Amino acid sequence: MQQVNPDEFVITRKRKKYKFALFANSPLCFELGEWKKRPVDTIELGAGTALFSVELATRHPGKTFVAIDVKGDRLQKGAREAQERQLQNIWFVRARADQLDQVVPDRSLSSLWLTFPDPFPRERSERRRMTHPYFLQQYQKLLRSDGALYLKHDNRTFFDWSVEQLRNEKWNVVELSHDLHESDLSEDCKIMTTYEQRWLGEGLATHFVRAELAG
Numbered sequence: 001m002q003q004v005n006p007d008e009f010v011i012t013r014k015r016k017k018y019k020f021a022l023f024a025n026s027p028l029c030f031e032l033g034e035w036k037k038r039p040v041d042t043i044e045l046g047a048g049t050a051l052f053s054v055e056l057a058t059r060h061p062g063k064t065f066v067a068i069d070v071k072g073d074r075l076q077k078g079a080r081e082a083q084e085r086q087l088q089n090i091w092f093v094r095a096r097a098d099q100l101d102q103v104v105p106d107r108s109l110s111s112l113w114l115t116f117p118d119p120f121p122r123e124r125s126e127r128r129r130m131t132h133p134y135f136l137q138q139y140q141k142l143l144r145s146d147g148a149l150y151l152k153h154d155n156r157t158f159f160d161w162s163v164e165q166l167r168n169e170k171w172n173v174v175e176l177s178h179d180l181h182e183s184d185l186s187e188d189c190k191i192m193t194t195y196e197q198r199w200l201g202e203g204l205a206t207h208f209v210r211a212e213l214a215g
Contacts, residue, residue, distance in 0.1 A: 023072035023094070026079045031072075032095040032102060039108035040064040045097055046117045046130060050078030052193045053113075057082065057090040059188065063110075065090040066103060097130055100138060109143045114151045115193050119158035131162035136169045140213060149211045150189070152180065154199045159207040171211040180208040 023029045041063040044053040050067035057065045067090065069075050075092040082090050093103055117130040126132060131151065139149055149171070153159045156178070166173060177183040181190055181200065189208060196206060 022080065023076040023092075026076060026083070026092070028079045028082055028090065029072065029075060029092045030094070032093060032099055035091075035093050035095075035103060037102060037105060040066050040091075040104055041109070042066075042111045042113065043068060043100070043104065043109060044113040044115060045100065046114060047078070047092075048074050048115070049194045050075055050092060051081060052115055052191050053090060054078050054081050054085070054087070055191045056188060057087050058085055061087075061089055063089065067092045068095050068097075068100070068103065070094065070096055097135060098138075100142060104142055106141050107144050110147050112139055112143060112147070112149050114149070114153075116153055116195055117151075119153070119155045121158070129158070129162070131158075131165050133165055133169055136165060136171070140169075143213060145213060147213065148174070151207075151209050151211075152189075152193075152196070153207050154196075154204045156207060159209070163209055166209070166211045170214040172214055173209060173211050175208070175210040177208045178205060180206040183208075 042053075042056065042065045044050060044065070044067045047053055047067035047069045050069070053065050053067040057063075067075060067078055072094045075094060079092045095103060114130050118128070120126060120128045127134060143149070151159070151162055153162070163173065163176070175185060177185060185208065192200070200206065
């Protein structure tokens with residue numbers, strides 16, 4: 001059995017506590033209970049470090065953004081970057097995917113981004129996938145009639161399954177690419193997440209779909 005250095009364990013815990021403290025003290029970060037439900041233009045769900053949302057907010061100062069993740073120690077990285085850029089149109093909320101209706105009112109979102117969500121490859125865990133019909137039905141309630149759902153992922157099996165769920169739930173698949181960064185799709189779609197940079201460096205393509213509500 002590998003021996004764990006007690007000093008390294010203590011340092012790791014201190015670092016994590018420090019990151020949570022940064023989240024708690026940031027004026028841009030909110031626990032779900034602190035957040036006041038309001039309309040926003042765009043949500044990134046499962047945002048991780050949320051640097052993708054920060055870049056979107058930088059490019060579109062006239063729109064509002066919320067990055068959501070269950071891990072505050074990740075979100076604080078995006079919050080720090082947003083503060084350094086002096087952004088006034090983005091917030092970071094620690095919440096689960098099934099709590100999305102507590103963040104924004106129905107029919108208020110123009111776009112919802114799923115950037116590399118956990119694929120939960122075991123069949124018994126498929127209800128936890130963010131593109132499961134249960135979640136897709138929740139997104140339909142929150143998006144405006146002209147709103148869109150965006151999905152980026154490196155796992156082809158998960159991606160194809162997700163597209164199938166979208167079609168089964170009567171979404172209109174408007175744009176689809178199995179190699180986003182070699183496509184002629186918009187530059188906003190090609191903003192890279194932290195993990196996406198790593199995976200592209202390893203030769204993995206990014207799969208992308210934009211789906212709209214059925215008329």
